Amino acid sequence: MVLYLIGLGLSDEKNITIRGLEYIKESDYVYMEYYTSILTVDKTILEKYYNKEIILADREMIESNFDKEILEKAKTKKVSLLVVGDPFSATTHMDLYLRCINEGVKVETVHNASILNSIGITGLSLYRFGETVSIPFFTEKWRPYSFYDKICVNYNNDFHTLVLLDIKVKEISEENLIKGKKIYEKPRFMSVNIGLEELLEASKNCQREDYRNLINEDNLCFGVARIGSDNQIIKAGKIKDIIKMDFGNPLHSIVICGKTLFNIEKEVFDFYLKKSS
């Protein structure tokens, strides 16, 4: 019958739109995707707020069992799939959208705020952002630096870079994977501090000489946490200062500023800098 792809916005239960809430209330099944991002409130709070049971959809359900578990139901029933932020901030959901359309299932989308536009609260012009990058948790052997090159491309074009930080929910450790044990690790959320450490490591070891140390301790950046919530934190400064600050609970993100800050951008940067120190 229909799949409602509903963005929840950021932080808590009250950032859903009126239309989104209406769709949930008329749904027969309500799923919530919870591996690309999370809200700061618990599922039980949402269930109470919606007066509906919520089925959590992890990576496995979305990437491997979507057709069987969700699409099949949406052929005859009203099904909501809740996504933190905006449904199409991750291309994963566009894939689900297409699969539904191809099976003749109608899809209704409810847009909402995501970190990609809410980061405008830093005062940086959203128009001046280049490619968005993600920093993954390094392991002992796997330390991919490709995200760093992208930041340099943006920087050389005088674009700002939004840096999203890794989230590990319901991951299985390499060790357990080899043993065939389905034991999930504790969720991990990358902090601003770890993100900046990895960034500086990538900068120091970058293959391209012209990019090596291009972004360094003295570059201007923002560290932000829990954007959109009552206790959001926004700190501006040099990397070497921000890297020492405590941002508390997840989710965190980073912005590496472009080469120049325009008038109002500079003014807001200084405002946050003063507040940070």
Place this chain on the structure above:
Amino acid sequence: MVLYLIGLGLSDEKNITIRGLEYIKESDYVYMEYYTSILTVDKTILEKYYNKEIILADREMIESNFDKEILEKAKTKKVSLLVVGDPFSATTHMDLYLRCINEGVKVETVHNASILNSIGITGLSLYRFGETVSIPFFTEKWRPYSFYDKICVNYNNDFHTLVLLDIKVKEISEENLIKGKKIYEKPRFMSVNIGLEELLEASKNCQREDYRNLINEDNLCFGVARIGSDNQIIKAGKIKDIIKMDFGNPLHSIVICGKTLFNIEKEVFDFYLKKSS
């Protein structure tokens, strides 16, 4: 006391968030900024929906009379300023934010979807967008081509470009301006067609030889209209085909695709292409 900066999202009255609606209901004054963007519904529909009177805030009120008209009230009362999309998609509103903070007036922000993230419905990865550009209405003498260079920078970096199209609300013609007559012209909203025409003109006449005709009739693009509404249109194709299509009522936008489309991007492009033809 407080200024609520509330994003309305796109298209109609039901895309406001629960939190945003709560703030409006407890406000003593409700202003709506209506020159950087518009909803597809009339102010009277919003007034009925909120059960509140709405004061329209044009460019003059926001840029020249904000302190006297809005900030002053917010010192002792609860004042909402509604903005189509997300409050910080335009840096204008960041300026208002700072002015309030500097005067000791608390500001609460309610984020929402804006065209900058909702454009993800095209299937193009939002991460891969470069700088956002705006195309202004050309006049006989004033035909600025600088937006075109920015599209070329994005294209050469393999980034997509979101192209926003000009809106003229409550503008005074040059002739009347000279005469000192405050007569407002009819609102004008640039169509996909005019936008692409101006883009091709800029391409043909571009000063930089390496950019000249870099973006031409054969480039891939999207033309979109009324994103987020029930009657949104999304068409994919070459510029020479999209330029001939009818997109109906405002607001329109364009996306110029990067050099390459990734897997899922290509798949969604073809899906919209098939639907467009």
